Amino acid sequence: MSIKIFDSKVRKVVPFDTREEGKVAMYCCGPTVYNYIHIGNARTMLWFEFIRRYFEYRGYDVTYVMNYTDVDDKIIERSKIEKITPDGIALKYTKAFEDDLAAMGAETPDIVSKATDHIGGMIEAIEGLVEKGLAYESEGNVWYSVEKFDGYGKLSGRTLDDMRAGERVEPMPGKHHPLDFSLWKAAKEGEPSWDSPWGPGRPGWHIECSVMSTKYLGMGFDVHGGGTDLIFPHHENEIAQAEGLEDSEFVRHWMHAGMVQMGAEKMSKSLGNIVLAHDAVAQIGGEVLRYWALSGSYRSQVVFSDSALDDARASYERWSTFLSSARHSLGDDMPEAPVHPRRKVGGEGLEGPGSEFTQRFISSMDDDFNSAGAFAAVHELVTEGNKALEATHGGDVEARARLIALTSSFVELIAALGFGFAPSEGGSDVLVGGLVEFLLEMREQARAEKAFERADAIRDKLSELGVITEDTPSGTRWRLGAAD
RNA sequence: GGCGGCGUGGCCGAGUGGUUUAGGCAAGGGCCUGCAAAGCCCUGUACAGCGGUUCGAUUCCGCUCGCCGCCUCCA
Structure with missing residues (x-):
């Protein structure tokens, strides 16, 4: 058995093939820390953290990197509104981001890198691009010249001509081509800035991701993730920057998560139809949100609605009820949930009553992280568990042994899915x-x-x-x- | 206009060229229960429309209709 993933670069499911045997180097575009993230952001980040966990479950040694964009126009605006410094804004919302994701069961990436800690590296990269003729300076700004990079548009499947036809923006003064994008922005009065060969300023948004991902993971790393809305221009620009500079492949596999819909529309900041993850966690609970976010395919769009959440809650409670019932019935024989379950490729440990479900879980997940199939396997495992539970009340010793085995598989899969299930009977009180x-x-x-x-x-x-x-x-x- | 995705039973949502069911939620019936709850069992015969390929298509191809995303900051 081996993992297959849908690679957005070739738009089909391909064998997951890592740069280095047994190791996965992955990167996901993180938040701009100018406000609480919304539930759409959260779903994407939950998903990539889940994928990272699943690689680990399948025995890979994973290095997972996420960036925090902590210098940006929106942070500057927000700091005026909240009347605290841009640094203070970044700090406040970075903390909130980490707390909210933790409440939904996501673990911290192995490396979180802040843009402001990597300004030097970005300046070097920009200098390199200028030297190679891929970028040019104009009045303290530095622009990337998209016409100079051959493969521009290869990820999003478009050509410069395609995109010119649908232009909706006024070209900025000083740009050679309307799609040229900013690498370095000259500072305006009162804005945070750093010294550079082009005068004081700050980096454009795209450069941080190519610089930080390759700093920690090198060129040609295995998985780069984000929402589908980042394919163009963000990820396209990352490729142009990294490959333009290094002349080698930037990323092996691109993965993109579908958008969260509010009714018929995408949840987005510009439409104003957002639900903040911070509020949703408080009102709905992190685990139900996690269930909602992960139970459907990451590639599909998913609707955020009361009825969707009600379904998620009811399904989730089936699991939590089973767990507390098993705990009640088994007492000291209750299997412990592994904190970091790891299952190597192969069949070891796959015997016994729960193995059928574990195998189905794995084969579904191996198929481009088909969580719907994996969740179905867990539900069927719970049905078998409940049957064993009933038989156990009758004093059936075999049923009790079966219940222990099934529960053991259950807690393993639940841990692989990242659900904590804090004990509720007795609680901590x-x-x-x-x-x-x-x-x-x-x-x-x-x-x-x-x-x-x-x-x-x-x-x-x-x-x-x-x-x-x-x-x-x-x-x-x-x-x-x-x-x- | 260009590029991409999707349309499955009451709802959500997997999957497959053919004979045996995804799974969850909701609904109806039954079992269990003092009554509940939880649980278990049973019931529902679905793949937008029209053509084509095929012995056979929901599953491949084409067209039509509808929905969504990207082309501007955006997970």
Whole structure:
């Protein structure tokens, strides 16, 4: 078995073939830290972090790099609005970004690189491009000359002529070609700036990604990711910069995630129809959002709506309910969730009742990260687990062994998917656990006396407070759900 | 106008040249339960339209219609 991915450069599914055996070097375009990110940004970043995890699950040694754009026009604007320095804005929203992604179960990349820590490298790269005749200076600005780079348009599948036809922008003064893009911007009064051979200024947006990705990963690294809206011009420009300078291939495989839709329209800052990830985490919860974001193909557009989230929540709860039920039933025999599950190519460890589902999970994911198929495998595993769980109540020893094996596969796959599932029964709060247990004992007494009104009153009150109780043949189990 | 993607049962959403079902949600019926909840079982016969290729197409090709993305900052 081996992984296949859809490579946007050739627009088809190709064998995943790494530069170095057993290692993956990947880069994803990160946020511009001028505000909270919206849920569309978040989905893309969750996906690439998930892909990174999956490579690790499949035994690869991964180096994952993400950039933070911390110098930009929008940061400068925002700093005027919030009346704090551009640095302060960048710091504030970098922290928020990291917290919000963590709440959705994403781990930090191996390397996060800030644009402002790499200005020197960018200046060198720009100088190199100027020397090679691919860029030119004009009044303190430096522009990339797209006509000088042969392959310009190869990623997005267009030619300069195609694009000229649909021009919608006024050419900037000083540019040779309307599509020439900025490498270095001359500083205006009061803006953050750095000294350069062309005078004080700051880098254009695109240059940071080519410089930082190749600094940490070298030329020809394995995977470069981002949203489809970055294909043109951002990624096209990255290629022009990196390959123009180095004369070798920049990236082996390009991957692009589909856009989040609000109704019939793309969620985008310019349309103003955005939902901030920060707010969504607070209102919906990180894990349900994660389920929503990852359960469909990364390449498809996906609608963000109440009904989509309701579906995601219901499906997710099927998993969390199974987990807490298994925990209740198995007690000390409950398998531990591996924090970083790793499964090498091959069949080792793939025996037993859960293996069928693990194999289906892997073969789906190997096929261009088909998470829909992988999620289906987990759901079917849960169905088998629930059957074993019922049989276990009857004291069936074999069923208990099967439940342990199935649960063990389940927690492995859940960890591979990046779901944490904090224990809810008892929670971390000993006091709450004790009180609930006490009330359940009272209720048990009432039930024994057939005083069902009293028993139901206790159950209703607990439910009102967010404690879900379920009677089983081997006792009442409970878990924390949403309070009314 | 140019480039690209998509159109699957009530909803979301995988997949495949043919005989056996994706999966989830919702719905109906049943089992279990003191009643619930959770769970399990059963039910639904779908692939936009029109042509073509083929012994056979939802699955390949063409056209039509519809939707979306990119071509401007954007995940």
